[in-house]
Amino acid sequence: MKSMRAQISVAVVCAILGFMLAYQFKVLSNQQNSFSLGTTTSSDVTIEIEQYKKQKTELESKVSELQGKVDSYEKAAAGESDASKALLTELETSRILTGATDIHGQGVVIYLDPASNLFGTGTGSHITDKHLVYLVNELRFAGAEAISINDIRVVGLTGIRNAGNYILINDNDKVSYSQKITIKAIGNKDMLYSGLSFPEVFSEFTGICDVKFEKQDDIKISKYTKTYNFQYAKPVK
Amino acid sequence: MVGLMGLIIGIILGIVFNVNIPDQFSPYMSVAILACLDSVFGAVRASLSKNFQPDIFISGFFGNALLAAGLAYLGDKLGVPIYLAAVIVFGGRLFDNFAIIRRLLLEKAKSRG
Numbered sequence: 001m002k003s004m005r006a007q008i009s010v011a012v013v014c015a016i017l018g019f020m021l022a023y024q025f026k027v028l029s030n031q032q033n034s035f036s037l038g039t040t041t042s043s044d045v046t047i048e049i050e051q052y053k054k055q056k057t058e059l060e061s062k063v064s065e066l067q068g069k070v071d072s073y074e075k076a077a078a079g080e081s082d083a084s085k086a087l088l089t090e091l092e093t094s095r096i097l098t099g100a101t102d103i104h105g106q107g108v109v110i111y112l113d114p115a116s117n118l119f120g121t122g123t124g125s126h127i128t129d130k131h132l133v134y135l136v137n138e139l140r141f142a143g144a145e146a147i148s149i150n151d152i153r154v155v156g157l158t159g160i161r162n163a164g165n166y167i168l169i170n171d172n173d174k175v176s177y178s179q180k181i182t183i184k185a186i187g188n189k190d191m192l193y194s195g196l197s198f199p200e201v202f203s204e205f206t207g208i209c210d211v212k213f214e215k216q217d218d219i220k221i222s223k224y225t226k227t228y229n230f231q232y233a234k235p236v237k
Numbered sequence: 238m239v240g241l242m243g244l245i246i247g248i249i250l251g252i253v254f255n256v257n258i259p260d261q262f263s264p265y266m267s268v269a270i271l272a273c274l275d276s277v278f279g280a281v282r283a284s285l286s287k288n289f290q291p292d293i294f295i296s297g298f299f300g301n302a303l304l305a306a307g308l309a310y311l312g313d314k315l316g317v318p319i320y321l322a323a324v325i326v327f328g329g330r331l332f333d334n335f336a337i338i339r340r341l342l343l344e345k346a347k348s349r350g
Binding site: 005006007008009010011012013014015016017018019020021022023024025026027028 | 245263
């Protein structure tokens with residue numbers, strides 16, 4: 001009788017062990033399934049990125065081609081009357097304003113070279129969104145007509161904000177604050193230069209980065225690559 | 238023999254029934270399973286050397302499992318990976334037990350042959 005009970009208890013215990021084993025096995029294989037779902041290897045992602053990049057350049061060339069066509073149509077249409085000529089100049093102005101075209105002209109270029117932290121003498125601070133916003137504002141105040149940061153066009157809708165190790169401009173263009181930042185501004189170069197030459201302008205930047213700026217006669221600023229999409233703002237009638 | 242049957246029944250139960258044990262217990266479960274495996278191997282060894290006592294086996298089975306899971310939980314709370322201790326101790330004992338089982342079986346086979 002005793003051995004019978006012992007055997008039953010052993011069987012029960014073994015059943016528990018088997019149950020636990022099976023359960024654990026099931027859980028782990030489920031986990032693996034859920035992990036493998038939708039995850040692609042990094043090489044796949046890299047290939048995809050390459051493809052998208054290629055697609056992007058192709059599409060961009062197509063856009064510029066079509067833009068050229070539009071330009072020629074506009075010129076052809078404008079040739080006919082003064083009213084349409086006036087319209088064309090209006091169009092050009094608003095294009096420059098919205099950043100829809102590449103532009104060039106005189107202006108200043110600012111180089112922000114991050115101070116090297118090699119000897120640990122840095123204060124731990126770095127260039128932030130606030131510095132860039134401040135500079136953009138300063139340039140605008142001095143009469144800049146077009147501004148770009150690392151060849152990212154700054155337009156009316158541009159937001160500049162810190163995000164992790166980067167400063168985001170126009171939502172998803174990244175600027176690294178540990179690398180050289182070049183700010184171009186087109187406008188009256190003497191006005192801009194003197195605007196930047198006030199002694200207090202770069203006081204915020206001491207210890208953070210080396211600032212250099214120079215006048216240039218022909219700066220090229222490329223166009224704003226995004227499209228305007230006004231979802232909420234509608235003109236009042 | 239009885240143990241083997243119990244094991245098979247348990248595995249079937251585990252596969253067929255969808256018992257939900259919360260996910261956060263999964264790591265403790267694995268440590269507990271290791272402890273249980275150790276107990277079972279110990280039991281096999283004991284029965285081969287003819288000094289198997291079911292009460293010791295059962296108390297060891299549950300005691301080890303609970304202690305291992307409890308220690309792993311405590312280690313998680315304290316930030317000390319105590320489950321490593323459980324893994325090393327029970328893993329080592331598993332191998333020890335297996336070595337003794339092997340020797341006993343070989344001796345049995347020799348004495349028969």
